Amino acid sequence: xxxxxxxxxxxxxxxxxxxxxxxxxxxxxxxxxxxxxxxxxxxxxxxxxxxxxxxxxxxxxxxxxxxxxxxxxxxxxxxxxxxxxxxxxxxxxxxxxxxxxxxxxxxxxxxxxxxxxxxxxxxxxxxxxxxxxxxxxxxxxxxxxxxxxxxxxxxxxxxxxxxxxxxxxxxxxxxxxxxxxxxxxxxxxxxxxxxxxxxxxxxxxxxxxxxxxxxxxxxxxxxxxxxxxxxxxxxxxxxxxxxxxxxxxxxxxxxxxxx
Amino acid sequence: xxxxxxxxxxxxxxxxxxxxxxxxxxxxxxxxxxxxxxxxxxxxxxxxxxxxxxxxxxxxxxxxxxxxxxxxxxxxxxxxxxxxxxxxxxxxxxxxxxxxxxxxxxxxxxxxxxxxxxxxxxxxxxxxxxxxxxxxxxxxxxxxxxxxxxxxxxxxxxxxxxxxxxxxxxxxxxxxxxxxxxxxxxxxxxxxxxxxxxxxxxxxxxxxxxxxxxxxxxxxxxxxxxxxxxxxxxxxxxxxxxxxxxxxxxxxxxxxxxxxxxxxxxxxxxxxxxxxxxxxxxxxxxxxxxxxxxxxxxxxxxxxxxxx
Numbered sequence: 001x002x003x004x005x006x007x008x009x010x011x012x013x014x015x016x017x018x019x020x021x022x023x024x025x026x027x028x029x030x031x032x033x034x035x036x037x038x039x040x041x042x043x044x045x046x047x048x049x050x051x052x053x054x055x056x057x058x059x060x061x062x063x064x065x066x067x068x069x070x071x072x073x074x075x076x077x078x079x080x081x082x083x084x085x086x087x088x089x090x091x092x093x094x095x096x097x098x099x100x101x102x103x104x105x106x107x108x109x110x111x112x113x114x115x116x117x118x119x120x121x122x123x124x125x126x127x128x129x130x131x132x133x134x135x136x137x138x139x140x141x142x143x144x145x146x147x148x149x150x151x152x153x154x155x156x157x158x159x160x161x162x163x164x165x166x167x168x169x170x171x172x173x174x175x176x177x178x179x180x181x182x183x184x185x186x187x188x189x190x191x192x193x194x195x196x197x198x199x200x201x202x203x204x205x206x207x208x209x210x211x212x213x214x215x216x217x218x219x220x221x222x223x224x225x226x227x228x229x230x231x232x233x234x235x236x237x238x239x240x241x242x243x244x245x246x247x248x249x250x251x252x253x254x255x256x257x258x259x
Numbered sequence: 260x261x262x263x264x265x266x267x268x269x270x271x272x273x274x275x276x277x278x279x280x281x282x283x284x285x286x287x288x289x290x291x292x293x294x295x296x297x298x299x300x301x302x303x304x305x306x307x308x309x310x311x312x313x314x315x316x317x318x319x320x321x322x323x324x325x326x327x328x329x330x331x332x333x334x335x336x337x338x339x340x341x342x343x344x345x346x347x348x349x350x351x352x353x354x355x356x357x358x359x360x361x362x363x364x365x366x367x368x369x370x371x372x373x374x375x376x377x378x379x380x381x382x383x384x385x386x387x388x389x390x391x392x393x394x395x396x397x398x399x400x401x402x403x404x405x406x407x408x409x410x411x412x413x414x415x416x417x418x419x420x421x422x423x424x425x426x427x428x429x430x431x432x433x434x435x436x437x438x439x440x441x442x443x444x445x446x447x448x449x450x451x452x453x454x455x456x457x458x459x460x461x462x463x464x465x466x467x468x469x470x471x472x473x474x475x476x477x478x479x480x481x482x483x484x485x486x487x488x489x490x491x492x493x494x495x496x497x498x499x500x501x502x503x504x505x506x507x508x509x510x511x512x513x514x515x516x517x518x519x520x521x522x523x524x525x526x527x528x529x530x531x532x533x534x535x536x537x538x539x540x541x542x543x544x545x546x547x548x549x550x551x552x553x554x555x556x557x558x559x560x561x562x563x564x565x566x567x
Binding site for chain 1: 332333353
């Protein structure tokens, strides 16, 4: 077990370094900071227009969190998660990894951890900045920040694991990932009864405080939240199952590199 | 001698396409050349050997252990893939060091081994440049460096001389030959006969997924030399040149090019023909502008060997 974890750690260290240098990271960094720009615009507008605006926490919960929860973490998890395996196959660099004395599943886990860490870092920075922009005059609101950060990081971990499985098992993983993210997840969560529980986002939203009523409330609208303990358990199981399957598929599947 | 590598009734299909068929062989320490035209099945064999693909039938073992599913074996195997693919956003030094890290070396050990490997392939000074800025030859040398950096007993090189300049080729050939002296096992594939000839005497001829012949390169050379050979000579007066060869029994056929400035000679003894031609040129009896060999490629030789 120690040897296995050491393999994961070594793969993590290589791809943590490489992932931060990658060109796409610069692009995704800018993308993940878009809500900061939105928060800045809202703040400046409130300052100069002189109109009374909803509270910073209200705007953060209903607009910024909406962006992060239902768009940014999905896109980051999709591109980083699927690339764990697919970038090695498409870039034909796979033999450099598979001809090392490492369990194949450790390669998947190490890369997944590195890329999820990078995505979580970018997201956290954006969330903290936009939160501060909207709430700097209300320090007490900062108590809510760890919950929002935790939800987003948990989202990246769960979606990242699912998309890592997509990347290891499917040829057109981005396409299927987009269908899942912006089709399934965005629709199923609004179904009444137990159907909504088939979406990951349902469990993520279950951690959030009930949104106050208002004209933006429909964005983070949730029907029947699952208790937080059960949500943690289900998201944890989904993550573990997806990672175990991704490791298994990667170990067994034959990847033919295009010449 | 104990075989280091053994393949038993190995076969591989890609859907309906045959990659390799019924290959049984044993490879012993030293350098073994895998020779065959493009698409012959060399890379398929090497991919099976390094566990990248699964055999459809049969099995391949290294040091008596099955390759697929035994990752620990790769601490003793170095692999230089054919494809020109890298983590382009790394520097050469980072690339070799990172891959060494995956071999469980400490950071300091990985760095020092990477330096040694880069020194072997003359990339120390360029080690801090991004790989994407490397020339084709440098990239080829870097691939070789990562294959030898962990000091493996078995080195598998898939077309390692592709893209190298003549000097680079000579250096790599010398390096590979040094490995033989150290008792290692090297398998090197190529579609260029003189390259393999410069590396080793033990070759495996592979064609259309099958092993055609195996053994000493000189025996294969003899077979190849008895293959009627075409030589095209560009000269101002091909008819008088043809007259010089009419009486020679090793010349089977003489033909003239449509431009009236070339002679096509078919011979069954290349050495005697070239020796005579050389003497004629030196004596000033003929003027020659260019000599080419239209069928001097491996495919022609293989076609001949398989009786097509």
